[in-house]
Amino acid sequence: MEYKKKVQQLIVDLKTNYLLSVSIDCVIFGFHAGQLKVLLLRWKETDDWCLPGGRILHEENMDEAAHRSLRERTGLHEIFLQQFHTFGDVLRYKNFSQQETLLKLGLPDDALHEFINRDVSVGYYALVEFAEVTPTPDFFTDECRWWDVDQIPLLLFDHNDMIVLALKTLRRQLTYQPIGYNLLPDKFTMPDLQQLYETILGQSLDRRNFQKRMLGYGILERLEERKTGGAHKAPYLYRFNKENYEKALADEILFVG
Known part of the structure:
Protein backbone atom coordinates (compact mmCIF):
# COMPACT_ATOMS: atom_id res chain seq x y z
CA MET A 1 0.00 0.00 0.00
CA GLU A 2 2.82 2.40 0.85
CA TYR A 3 4.43 1.68 -2.54
CA LYS A 4 1.18 2.46 -4.38
CA LYS A 5 0.84 5.76 -2.52
CA LYS A 6 4.38 6.75 -3.46
CA VAL A 7 3.71 5.80 -7.08
CA GLN A 8 0.63 8.02 -7.12
CA GLN A 9 2.69 10.89 -5.69
CA LEU A 10 5.35 10.32 -8.34
CA ILE A 11 2.75 10.40 -11.10
CA VAL A 12 1.58 13.80 -9.89
CA ASP A 13 5.20 14.95 -9.89
CA LEU A 14 5.72 13.59 -13.42
CA LYS A 15 2.66 15.38 -14.75
CA THR A 16 3.75 18.63 -13.13
CA ASN A 17 7.49 18.72 -13.86
CA TYR A 18 8.28 16.36 -16.74
CA LEU A 19 7.47 15.79 -20.40
CA LEU A 20 5.13 12.80 -20.41
CA SER A 21 5.25 11.90 -24.10
CA VAL A 22 9.05 11.70 -24.45
CA SER A 23 11.38 9.44 -22.50
CA ILE A 24 15.06 8.50 -22.51
CA ASP A 25 16.49 4.99 -22.48
CA CYS A 26 20.19 4.31 -22.02
CA VAL A 27 22.23 1.33 -23.19
CA ILE A 28 25.25 1.46 -20.87
CA PHE A 29 28.16 -0.66 -22.12
CA GLY A 30 31.02 -1.85 -19.93
CA PHE A 31 33.90 -4.25 -20.59
CA HIS A 32 35.08 -6.77 -18.00
CA ALA A 33 36.92 -10.12 -18.08
CA GLY A 34 36.84 -10.19 -21.86
CA GLN A 35 33.07 -9.66 -22.04
CA LEU A 36 31.02 -6.71 -23.24
CA LYS A 37 28.32 -6.01 -20.68
CA VAL A 38 25.11 -3.99 -20.43
CA LEU A 39 23.66 -2.44 -17.27
CA LEU A 40 20.05 -3.46 -16.57
CA LEU A 41 17.42 -2.73 -13.91
CA ARG A 42 15.13 -5.34 -12.31
CA TRP A 43 11.62 -4.00 -11.70
CA LYS A 44 10.50 -3.95 -8.08
CA GLU A 45 9.34 -7.32 -6.70
CA THR A 46 9.60 -9.03 -10.11
CA ASP A 47 12.07 -11.00 -12.23
CA ASP A 48 11.58 -8.60 -15.15
CA TRP A 49 14.39 -6.41 -16.47
CA CYS A 50 14.63 -3.20 -18.47
CA LEU A 51 17.12 -0.52 -19.49
CA PRO A 52 17.83 2.50 -17.30
CA GLY A 53 16.15 5.68 -18.40
CA GLY A 54 13.78 8.39 -17.36
CA ARG A 55 11.84 11.53 -18.22
CA ILE A 56 12.92 15.02 -19.18
CA LEU A 57 12.26 18.02 -16.97
CA HIS A 58 10.38 20.88 -18.67
CA GLU A 59 13.38 23.19 -18.38
CA GLU A 60 16.01 20.52 -19.14
CA ASN A 61 17.82 19.81 -22.38
CA MET A 62 17.53 16.21 -23.58
CA ASP A 63 21.26 15.51 -23.33
CA GLU A 64 21.28 16.95 -19.81
CA ALA A 65 18.48 14.55 -18.85
CA ALA A 66 20.45 11.61 -20.25
CA HIS A 67 23.59 12.60 -18.33
CA ARG A 68 21.53 13.03 -15.14
CA SER A 69 19.99 9.58 -15.55
CA LEU A 70 23.41 8.03 -16.10
CA ARG A 71 24.89 9.75 -13.05
CA GLU A 72 22.07 8.40 -10.92
CA ARG A 73 22.56 4.82 -12.16
CA THR A 74 26.37 4.68 -12.33
CA GLY A 75 27.74 7.37 -10.01
CA LEU A 76 29.92 8.67 -12.86
CA HIS A 77 30.07 12.27 -14.04
CA GLU A 78 32.28 12.06 -17.13
CA ILE A 79 30.71 9.59 -19.57
CA PHE A 80 30.93 9.07 -23.32
CA LEU A 81 27.30 9.42 -24.32
CA GLN A 82 25.80 9.40 -27.78
CA GLN A 83 22.25 9.53 -29.09
CA PHE A 84 21.69 6.69 -31.56
CA HIS A 85 17.99 6.33 -32.45
CA THR A 86 14.44 7.47 -31.72
CA PHE A 87 11.95 4.70 -30.99
CA GLY A 88 8.44 5.75 -31.95
CA ASP A 89 6.42 2.67 -32.92
CA VAL A 90 2.74 2.91 -32.04
CA LEU A 91 3.01 -0.35 -30.07
CA ARG A 92 6.31 -0.77 -28.27
CA TYR A 93 5.42 -3.90 -26.30
CA LYS A 94 7.53 -6.56 -28.01
CA ASN A 95 8.07 -9.51 -25.65
CA PHE A 96 5.00 -9.03 -23.51
CA SER A 97 1.60 -7.55 -24.38
CA GLN A 98 0.58 -4.14 -23.11
CA GLN A 99 -1.68 -5.72 -20.51
CA GLU A 100 1.03 -8.16 -19.37
CA THR A 101 3.55 -5.35 -19.11
CA LEU A 102 1.32 -3.11 -17.06
CA LEU A 103 0.53 -5.95 -14.67
CA LYS A 104 4.23 -6.69 -14.30
CA LEU A 105 4.89 -3.07 -13.40
CA GLY A 106 2.58 -3.45 -10.40
CA LEU A 107 1.05 -0.01 -10.73
CA PRO A 108 -2.21 0.87 -8.95
CA ASP A 109 -5.29 0.41 -11.15
CA ASP A 110 -6.22 4.10 -11.15
CA ALA A 111 -2.74 4.99 -12.38
CA LEU A 112 -2.51 2.61 -15.35
CA HIS A 113 -4.00 5.03 -17.85
CA GLU A 114 -1.10 7.40 -17.22
CA PHE A 115 1.22 4.88 -18.91
CA ILE A 116 -0.98 3.78 -21.81
CA ASN A 117 -0.56 6.92 -23.90
CA ARG A 118 1.85 6.68 -26.82
CA ASP A 119 5.43 7.23 -25.74
CA VAL A 120 8.42 8.19 -27.88
CA SER A 121 11.82 7.22 -26.51
CA VAL A 122 15.20 8.64 -27.47
CA GLY A 123 17.93 6.02 -27.24
CA TYR A 124 21.43 6.82 -25.97
CA TYR A 125 24.40 4.53 -25.61
CA ALA A 126 27.15 5.13 -23.08
CA LEU A 127 30.66 3.71 -22.72
CA VAL A 128 31.92 3.43 -19.14
CA GLU A 129 34.80 1.82 -17.28
CA PHE A 130 33.31 -1.21 -15.54
CA ALA A 131 35.37 -0.92 -12.35
CA GLU A 132 34.37 2.72 -11.81
CA VAL A 133 30.61 2.10 -11.88
CA THR A 134 28.44 1.85 -8.79
CA PRO A 135 25.23 0.22 -10.11
CA THR A 136 22.30 1.92 -8.36
CA PRO A 137 18.59 1.06 -8.79
CA ASP A 138 15.89 3.73 -8.90
CA PHE A 139 12.60 3.96 -7.01
CA PHE A 140 10.81 1.54 -9.33
CA THR A 141 13.51 -1.15 -9.26
CA ASP A 142 15.13 -3.49 -6.75
CA GLU A 143 18.39 -4.26 -8.53
CA CYS A 144 20.83 -2.73 -10.99
CA ARG A 145 23.52 -5.04 -12.37
CA TRP A 146 25.63 -5.99 -15.35
CA TRP A 147 24.66 -8.64 -17.90
CA ASP A 148 26.83 -10.19 -20.59
CA VAL A 149 25.61 -8.76 -23.89
CA ASP A 150 25.02 -12.28 -25.27
CA GLN A 151 22.96 -13.37 -22.24
CA ILE A 152 20.37 -10.59 -22.10
CA PRO A 153 16.95 -11.92 -20.98
CA LEU A 154 13.62 -10.96 -22.54
CA LEU A 155 13.18 -7.32 -21.51
CA LEU A 156 10.16 -5.13 -20.99
CA PHE A 157 8.93 -2.88 -23.81
CA ASP A 158 11.21 -2.83 -26.89
CA HIS A 159 14.44 -2.72 -24.90
CA ASN A 160 15.96 -5.83 -26.54
CA ASP A 161 15.64 -4.05 -29.89
CA MET A 162 17.36 -1.01 -28.38
CA ILE A 163 20.37 -3.06 -27.28
CA VAL A 164 20.69 -4.73 -30.69
CA LEU A 165 20.63 -1.38 -32.48
CA ALA A 166 23.01 0.25 -29.96
CA LEU A 167 25.53 -2.54 -30.52
CA LYS A 168 25.23 -2.15 -34.30
CA THR A 169 25.83 1.58 -33.88
CA LEU A 170 28.85 0.94 -31.66
CA ARG A 171 30.31 -1.39 -34.29
CA ARG A 172 29.82 1.24 -36.97
CA GLN A 173 31.55 3.77 -34.73
CA LEU A 174 34.66 1.60 -34.87
CA THR A 175 35.01 2.48 -38.55
CA TYR A 176 35.43 6.22 -37.94
CA GLN A 177 36.16 6.84 -34.26
CA PRO A 178 38.42 5.26 -31.60
CA ILE A 179 36.98 3.04 -28.89
CA GLY A 180 38.59 2.21 -25.58
CA TYR A 181 39.20 5.37 -23.59
CA ASN A 182 35.90 4.95 -21.77
CA LEU A 183 35.97 1.15 -21.57
CA LEU A 184 39.51 0.25 -20.54
CA PRO A 185 41.48 1.18 -17.41
CA ASP A 186 44.04 3.99 -17.61
CA LYS A 187 46.84 1.52 -18.42
Missing part, protein backbone atom coordinates in the same frame (compact mmCIF):
# COMPACT_ATOMS: atom_id res chain seq x y z
CA PHE A 188 46.30 -1.50 -20.66
CA THR A 189 48.15 -3.82 -23.00
CA MET A 190 47.78 -4.05 -26.76
CA PRO A 191 46.17 -7.52 -26.37
CA ASP A 192 43.63 -5.92 -24.00
CA LEU A 193 42.75 -3.34 -26.64
CA GLN A 194 42.54 -5.95 -29.39
CA GLN A 195 40.32 -8.15 -27.26
CA LEU A 196 37.97 -5.21 -26.74
CA TYR A 197 37.73 -4.60 -30.49
CA GLU A 198 37.23 -8.29 -31.22
CA THR A 199 34.52 -8.58 -28.59
CA ILE A 200 32.59 -5.62 -29.98
CA LEU A 201 33.00 -6.73 -33.60
CA GLY A 202 32.38 -10.40 -32.87
CA GLN A 203 35.34 -11.50 -34.99
CA SER A 204 39.08 -12.15 -34.75
CA LEU A 205 41.61 -9.59 -35.96
CA ASP A 206 45.16 -10.12 -37.16
CA ARG A 207 47.49 -9.17 -34.30
CA ARG A 208 50.23 -7.49 -36.33
CA ASN A 209 47.86 -5.56 -38.58
CA PHE A 210 45.81 -4.41 -35.59
CA GLN A 211 48.84 -3.17 -33.67
CA LYS A 212 50.28 -1.39 -36.72
CA ARG A 213 46.95 0.28 -37.46
CA MET A 214 46.34 1.43 -33.87
CA LEU A 215 49.84 2.82 -33.42
CA GLY A 216 49.55 4.64 -36.74
CA TYR A 217 46.69 6.80 -35.47
CA GLY A 218 48.87 8.50 -32.87
CA ILE A 219 46.33 8.06 -30.06
CA LEU A 220 48.38 5.63 -27.94
CA GLU A 221 51.43 6.18 -25.76
CA ARG A 222 53.63 3.20 -24.91
CA LEU A 223 54.80 3.29 -21.30
CA GLU A 224 58.17 2.12 -20.00
CA GLU A 225 56.54 -0.54 -17.90
CA ARG A 226 55.19 -3.99 -18.59
CA LYS A 227 52.19 -5.88 -17.32
CA THR A 228 53.15 -7.62 -14.08
CA GLY A 229 52.44 -11.21 -13.14
CA GLY A 230 52.77 -12.58 -16.66
CA ALA A 231 55.35 -14.37 -18.74
CA HIS A 232 59.00 -13.35 -19.03
CA LYS A 233 58.27 -11.20 -22.05
CA ALA A 234 55.26 -9.49 -20.56
CA PRO A 235 53.57 -7.00 -22.93
CA TYR A 236 54.17 -3.27 -22.58
CA LEU A 237 51.46 -1.12 -21.07
CA TYR A 238 49.85 1.67 -23.07
CA ARG A 239 47.56 4.57 -22.34
CA PHE A 240 45.56 6.89 -24.53
CA ASN A 241 46.86 10.35 -25.40
CA LYS A 242 43.73 12.23 -24.37
CA GLU A 243 44.36 15.23 -26.64
CA ASN A 244 45.00 13.10 -29.74
CA TYR A 245 42.11 10.79 -28.83
CA GLU A 246 39.64 13.67 -28.63
CA LYS A 247 40.94 15.05 -31.91
CA ALA A 248 40.37 11.66 -33.54
CA LEU A 249 36.82 11.67 -32.18
CA ALA A 250 36.22 15.09 -33.70
CA ASP A 251 37.86 14.32 -37.04
CA GLU A 252 36.10 10.97 -37.50
CA ILE A 253 39.05 9.37 -39.26
CA LEU A 254 38.66 5.88 -40.71
CA PHE A 255 39.76 3.28 -38.17
CA VAL A 256 38.82 -0.09 -39.66
CA GLY A 257 39.39 -0.88 -43.30
Whole structure:
Protein backbone atom coordinates (compact mmCIF):
# COMPACT_ATOMS: atom_id res chain seq x y z
CA MET A 1 0.00 0.00 0.00
CA GLU A 2 2.82 2.40 0.85
CA TYR A 3 4.43 1.68 -2.54
CA LYS A 4 1.18 2.46 -4.38
CA LYS A 5 0.84 5.76 -2.52
CA LYS A 6 4.38 6.75 -3.46
CA VAL A 7 3.71 5.80 -7.08
CA GLN A 8 0.63 8.02 -7.12
CA GLN A 9 2.69 10.89 -5.69
CA LEU A 10 5.35 10.32 -8.34
CA ILE A 11 2.75 10.40 -11.10
CA VAL A 12 1.58 13.80 -9.89
CA ASP A 13 5.20 14.95 -9.89
CA LEU A 14 5.72 13.59 -13.42
CA LYS A 15 2.66 15.38 -14.75
CA THR A 16 3.75 18.63 -13.13
CA ASN A 17 7.49 18.72 -13.86
CA TYR A 18 8.28 16.36 -16.74
CA LEU A 19 7.47 15.79 -20.40
CA LEU A 20 5.13 12.80 -20.41
CA SER A 21 5.25 11.90 -24.10
CA VAL A 22 9.05 11.70 -24.45
CA SER A 23 11.38 9.44 -22.50
CA ILE A 24 15.06 8.50 -22.51
CA ASP A 25 16.49 4.99 -22.48
CA CYS A 26 20.19 4.31 -22.02
CA VAL A 27 22.23 1.33 -23.19
CA ILE A 28 25.25 1.46 -20.87
CA PHE A 29 28.16 -0.66 -22.12
CA GLY A 30 31.02 -1.85 -19.93
CA PHE A 31 33.90 -4.25 -20.59
CA HIS A 32 35.08 -6.77 -18.00
CA ALA A 33 36.92 -10.12 -18.08
CA GLY A 34 36.84 -10.19 -21.86
CA GLN A 35 33.07 -9.66 -22.04
CA LEU A 36 31.02 -6.71 -23.24
CA LYS A 37 28.32 -6.01 -20.68
CA VAL A 38 25.11 -3.99 -20.43
CA LEU A 39 23.66 -2.44 -17.27
CA LEU A 40 20.05 -3.46 -16.57
CA LEU A 41 17.42 -2.73 -13.91
CA ARG A 42 15.13 -5.34 -12.31
CA TRP A 43 11.62 -4.00 -11.70
CA LYS A 44 10.50 -3.95 -8.08
CA GLU A 45 9.34 -7.32 -6.70
CA THR A 46 9.60 -9.03 -10.11
CA ASP A 47 12.07 -11.00 -12.23
CA ASP A 48 11.58 -8.60 -15.15
CA TRP A 49 14.39 -6.41 -16.47
CA CYS A 50 14.63 -3.20 -18.47
CA LEU A 51 17.12 -0.52 -19.49
CA PRO A 52 17.83 2.50 -17.30
CA GLY A 53 16.15 5.68 -18.40
CA GLY A 54 13.78 8.39 -17.36
CA ARG A 55 11.84 11.53 -18.22
CA ILE A 56 12.92 15.02 -19.18
CA LEU A 57 12.26 18.02 -16.97
CA HIS A 58 10.38 20.88 -18.67
CA GLU A 59 13.38 23.19 -18.38
CA GLU A 60 16.01 20.52 -19.14
CA ASN A 61 17.82 19.81 -22.38
CA MET A 62 17.53 16.21 -23.58
CA ASP A 63 21.26 15.51 -23.33
CA GLU A 64 21.28 16.95 -19.81
CA ALA A 65 18.48 14.55 -18.85
CA ALA A 66 20.45 11.61 -20.25
CA HIS A 67 23.59 12.60 -18.33
CA ARG A 68 21.53 13.03 -15.14
CA SER A 69 19.99 9.58 -15.55
CA LEU A 70 23.41 8.03 -16.10
CA ARG A 71 24.89 9.75 -13.05
CA GLU A 72 22.07 8.40 -10.92
CA ARG A 73 22.56 4.82 -12.16
CA THR A 74 26.37 4.68 -12.33
CA GLY A 75 27.74 7.37 -10.01
CA LEU A 76 29.92 8.67 -12.86
CA HIS A 77 30.07 12.27 -14.04
CA GLU A 78 32.28 12.06 -17.13
CA ILE A 79 30.71 9.59 -19.57
CA PHE A 80 30.93 9.07 -23.32
CA LEU A 81 27.30 9.42 -24.32
CA GLN A 82 25.80 9.40 -27.78
CA GLN A 83 22.25 9.53 -29.09
CA PHE A 84 21.69 6.69 -31.56
CA HIS A 85 17.99 6.33 -32.45
CA THR A 86 14.44 7.47 -31.72
CA PHE A 87 11.95 4.70 -30.99
CA GLY A 88 8.44 5.75 -31.95
CA ASP A 89 6.42 2.67 -32.92
CA VAL A 90 2.74 2.91 -32.04
CA LEU A 91 3.01 -0.35 -30.07
CA ARG A 92 6.31 -0.77 -28.27
CA TYR A 93 5.42 -3.90 -26.30
CA LYS A 94 7.53 -6.56 -28.01
CA ASN A 95 8.07 -9.51 -25.65
CA PHE A 96 5.00 -9.03 -23.51
CA SER A 97 1.60 -7.55 -24.38
CA GLN A 98 0.58 -4.14 -23.11
CA GLN A 99 -1.68 -5.72 -20.51
CA GLU A 100 1.03 -8.16 -19.37
CA THR A 101 3.55 -5.35 -19.11
CA LEU A 102 1.32 -3.11 -17.06
CA LEU A 103 0.53 -5.95 -14.67
CA LYS A 104 4.23 -6.69 -14.30
CA LEU A 105 4.89 -3.07 -13.40
CA GLY A 106 2.58 -3.45 -10.40
CA LEU A 107 1.05 -0.01 -10.73
CA PRO A 108 -2.21 0.87 -8.95
CA ASP A 109 -5.29 0.41 -11.15
CA ASP A 110 -6.22 4.10 -11.15
CA ALA A 111 -2.74 4.99 -12.38
CA LEU A 112 -2.51 2.61 -15.35
CA HIS A 113 -4.00 5.03 -17.85
CA GLU A 114 -1.10 7.40 -17.22
CA PHE A 115 1.22 4.88 -18.91
CA ILE A 116 -0.98 3.78 -21.81
CA ASN A 117 -0.56 6.92 -23.90
CA ARG A 118 1.85 6.68 -26.82
CA ASP A 119 5.43 7.23 -25.74
CA VAL A 120 8.42 8.19 -27.88
CA SER A 121 11.82 7.22 -26.51
CA VAL A 122 15.20 8.64 -27.47
CA GLY A 123 17.93 6.02 -27.24
CA TYR A 124 21.43 6.82 -25.97
CA TYR A 125 24.40 4.53 -25.61
CA ALA A 126 27.15 5.13 -23.08
CA LEU A 127 30.66 3.71 -22.72
CA VAL A 128 31.92 3.43 -19.14
CA GLU A 129 34.80 1.82 -17.28
CA PHE A 130 33.31 -1.21 -15.54
CA ALA A 131 35.37 -0.92 -12.35
CA GLU A 132 34.37 2.72 -11.81
CA VAL A 133 30.61 2.10 -11.88
CA THR A 134 28.44 1.85 -8.79
CA PRO A 135 25.23 0.22 -10.11
CA THR A 136 22.30 1.92 -8.36
CA PRO A 137 18.59 1.06 -8.79
CA ASP A 138 15.89 3.73 -8.90
CA PHE A 139 12.60 3.96 -7.01
CA PHE A 140 10.81 1.54 -9.33
CA THR A 141 13.51 -1.15 -9.26
CA ASP A 142 15.13 -3.49 -6.75
CA GLU A 143 18.39 -4.26 -8.53
CA CYS A 144 20.83 -2.73 -10.99
CA ARG A 145 23.52 -5.04 -12.37
CA TRP A 146 25.63 -5.99 -15.35
CA TRP A 147 24.66 -8.64 -17.90
CA ASP A 148 26.83 -10.19 -20.59
CA VAL A 149 25.61 -8.76 -23.89
CA ASP A 150 25.02 -12.28 -25.27
CA GLN A 151 22.96 -13.37 -22.24
CA ILE A 152 20.37 -10.59 -22.10
CA PRO A 153 16.95 -11.92 -20.98
CA LEU A 154 13.62 -10.96 -22.54
CA LEU A 155 13.18 -7.32 -21.51
CA LEU A 156 10.16 -5.13 -20.99
CA PHE A 157 8.93 -2.88 -23.81
CA ASP A 158 11.21 -2.83 -26.89
CA HIS A 159 14.44 -2.72 -24.90
CA ASN A 160 15.96 -5.83 -26.54
CA ASP A 161 15.64 -4.05 -29.89
CA MET A 162 17.36 -1.01 -28.38
CA ILE A 163 20.37 -3.06 -27.28
CA VAL A 164 20.69 -4.73 -30.69
CA LEU A 165 20.63 -1.38 -32.48
CA ALA A 166 23.01 0.25 -29.96
CA LEU A 167 25.53 -2.54 -30.52
CA LYS A 168 25.23 -2.15 -34.30
CA THR A 169 25.83 1.58 -33.88
CA LEU A 170 28.85 0.94 -31.66
CA ARG A 171 30.31 -1.39 -34.29
CA ARG A 172 29.82 1.24 -36.97
CA GLN A 173 31.55 3.77 -34.73
CA LEU A 174 34.66 1.60 -34.87
CA THR A 175 35.01 2.48 -38.55
CA TYR A 176 35.43 6.22 -37.94
CA GLN A 177 36.16 6.84 -34.26
CA PRO A 178 38.42 5.26 -31.60
CA ILE A 179 36.98 3.04 -28.89
CA GLY A 180 38.59 2.21 -25.58
CA TYR A 181 39.20 5.37 -23.59
CA ASN A 182 35.90 4.95 -21.77
CA LEU A 183 35.97 1.15 -21.57
CA LEU A 184 39.51 0.25 -20.54
CA PRO A 185 41.48 1.18 -17.41
CA ASP A 186 44.04 3.99 -17.61
CA LYS A 187 46.84 1.52 -18.42
CA PHE A 188 46.30 -1.50 -20.66
CA THR A 189 48.15 -3.82 -23.00
CA MET A 190 47.78 -4.05 -26.76
CA PRO A 191 46.17 -7.52 -26.37
CA ASP A 192 43.63 -5.92 -24.00
CA LEU A 193 42.75 -3.34 -26.64
CA GLN A 194 42.54 -5.95 -29.39
CA GLN A 195 40.32 -8.15 -27.26
CA LEU A 196 37.97 -5.21 -26.74
CA TYR A 197 37.73 -4.60 -30.49
CA GLU A 198 37.23 -8.29 -31.22
CA THR A 199 34.52 -8.58 -28.59
CA ILE A 200 32.59 -5.62 -29.98
CA LEU A 201 33.00 -6.73 -33.60
CA GLY A 202 32.38 -10.40 -32.87
CA GLN A 203 35.34 -11.50 -34.99
CA SER A 204 39.08 -12.15 -34.75
CA LEU A 205 41.61 -9.59 -35.96
CA ASP A 206 45.16 -10.12 -37.16
CA ARG A 207 47.49 -9.17 -34.30
CA ARG A 208 50.23 -7.49 -36.33
CA ASN A 209 47.86 -5.56 -38.58
CA PHE A 210 45.81 -4.41 -35.59
CA GLN A 211 48.84 -3.17 -33.67
CA LYS A 212 50.28 -1.39 -36.72
CA ARG A 213 46.95 0.28 -37.46
CA MET A 214 46.34 1.43 -33.87
CA LEU A 215 49.84 2.82 -33.42
CA GLY A 216 49.55 4.64 -36.74
CA TYR A 217 46.69 6.80 -35.47
CA GLY A 218 48.87 8.50 -32.87
CA ILE A 219 46.33 8.06 -30.06
CA LEU A 220 48.38 5.63 -27.94
CA GLU A 221 51.43 6.18 -25.76
CA ARG A 222 53.63 3.20 -24.91
CA LEU A 223 54.80 3.29 -21.30
CA GLU A 224 58.17 2.12 -20.00
CA GLU A 225 56.54 -0.54 -17.90
CA ARG A 226 55.19 -3.99 -18.59
CA LYS A 227 52.19 -5.88 -17.32
CA THR A 228 53.15 -7.62 -14.08
CA GLY A 229 52.44 -11.21 -13.14
CA GLY A 230 52.77 -12.58 -16.66
CA ALA A 231 55.35 -14.37 -18.74
CA HIS A 232 59.00 -13.35 -19.03
CA LYS A 233 58.27 -11.20 -22.05
CA ALA A 234 55.26 -9.49 -20.56
CA PRO A 235 53.57 -7.00 -22.93
CA TYR A 236 54.17 -3.27 -22.58
CA LEU A 237 51.46 -1.12 -21.07
CA TYR A 238 49.85 1.67 -23.07
CA ARG A 239 47.56 4.57 -22.34
CA PHE A 240 45.56 6.89 -24.53
CA ASN A 241 46.86 10.35 -25.40
CA LYS A 242 43.73 12.23 -24.37
CA GLU A 243 44.36 15.23 -26.64
CA ASN A 244 45.00 13.10 -29.74
CA TYR A 245 42.11 10.79 -28.83
CA GLU A 246 39.64 13.67 -28.63
CA LYS A 247 40.94 15.05 -31.91
CA ALA A 248 40.37 11.66 -33.54
CA LEU A 249 36.82 11.67 -32.18
CA ALA A 250 36.22 15.09 -33.70
CA ASP A 251 37.86 14.32 -37.04
CA GLU A 252 36.10 10.97 -37.50
CA ILE A 253 39.05 9.37 -39.26
CA LEU A 254 38.66 5.88 -40.71
CA PHE A 255 39.76 3.28 -38.17
CA VAL A 256 38.82 -0.09 -39.66
CA GLY A 257 39.39 -0.88 -43.30
